[in-house]
Amino acid sequence: MLKDTFNRTIDYMRISITDRCNLRCVYCMPSGGVKFLEHKDILQYEEIARILRIAVHTGVRKVRITGGEPLVRRNVTRLIKMIKGIEGIHQLSITTNGILLERYAEELAEAGLDRVNVSLDSLKPERYREITRGGNLEAVLRGIEAAERAGLTPIKINMVPIRGLNDDEIGEFAKMTLTAPYQVRFIEFMPFVSEDIWNREHFIPTGEIQSRVEHIGTLTPAKMKKAGPALYFSFEGAAGVVGFISPISNHFCKECNRLRLTADGKLRPCLFSETEIDLKPALRSGGTDDEIRRLIELSIVVKPKGHSMRLEDGFPSQDCSPMHMTQNRQRRPMSRIGG
Ligand code: SAM
DSSP states (O other), rough: OOOOOTTTTTOOEEOOOSSSOSSSOOOTTTTTTOOOOOOOSSSHHHHHHHHHHHHHEEEEEOEEEEESOOGSTHHHHHHHHHHHSSOOOOOOEEESTTTTTHHHHHHHHHHHHHHHEEEOSSSHHHHHHHHHTTTOOHHEEEEEEHHHHHTOSSSSEEEEOTTTTTGGGHHHHHHHHHHSSSEEEOOOSSSSSSSSSSTTTTTTOOHHHHHHTTTOOEEOOOOOOOOOOOOEEETTTSSSSSEEEEETTSOOOGGGGGEOOOOOOOOEEOOTOOOOOOOOHHTTTTHHHHHHHHHHHHHHOOOOOOOOOOOTTTTTTGSTTTTTTTSSSSSHHHHHHHH
């Protein structure tokens, strides 16, 4: 297993397979839309599988498929089967908005997918439509049920609470765990879109989210093996658990074990740093496996110690600004990096 400069084992790769999405969430995509990549610039499934076969030799064991919306890419189950066939990959999951999950859940499970994370930010149909700029909540709820039936469990539901937009639903989301065996996770809003939606007033730190969840009942730490950045708790007698992920108020950089691969073939060692290592030239001009392995190792070597965003007097510090760290260029939206 390869360790990075700060003694972290990098064994997890998040792979974006498309920058396209069937939703346009207000906190994820800019209102003016984004220019999509051309198909020729997107890695082919064979290229992704080759990168992963090589990455296994640097220690990658866990893979998550994301996007954009991964289920909009044609024949995604073919990729799932290819990855499942790679010796050394022990865990394969997908992050989806759930809109197409009802249609694909069974196929995905048959192809070997282990689990799904579903992003869901409102349980009110009209509000869901507004946040996602047109999404159908019913389709997502049917998708979650289909995933459960197909055994893609435990199902994780990710919610991003944003003040004034959906924060009055924090309690309802937490209550889902009373009867359903879900892991409902609250993720702090991160600065990826312009200041009109990302600003210090809209941001809610985990401490506040957690105290709002505690209005429902007492939380006790859940007995689970720590895997990933979430801290898990449960209500007494609940079927599921509640998780909190705090990229700003309590970073997990010290434990960060991941690399991201963008849809156009760039390895990004940190979500918040613009450093990227382009694998495509080597992939497409006859680079050997050894050369590609060295590029993967390089991305591990340059993985920064951490990001500097934090809370100051209860609010996100100045360097949380979406313009910060990018020389006054806005950060790429999440859909472009791969969330
Ligand atoms: N389309 C898939 C989905 O909806 O899960 C995968 C891609 S989406 C970019 C991945 C995750 O990024 C979602 O859970 C979404 O909530 C999260 N995300 C996007 N923008 C975010 C932001 N500004 N702050 C926090 N999370 C964000």
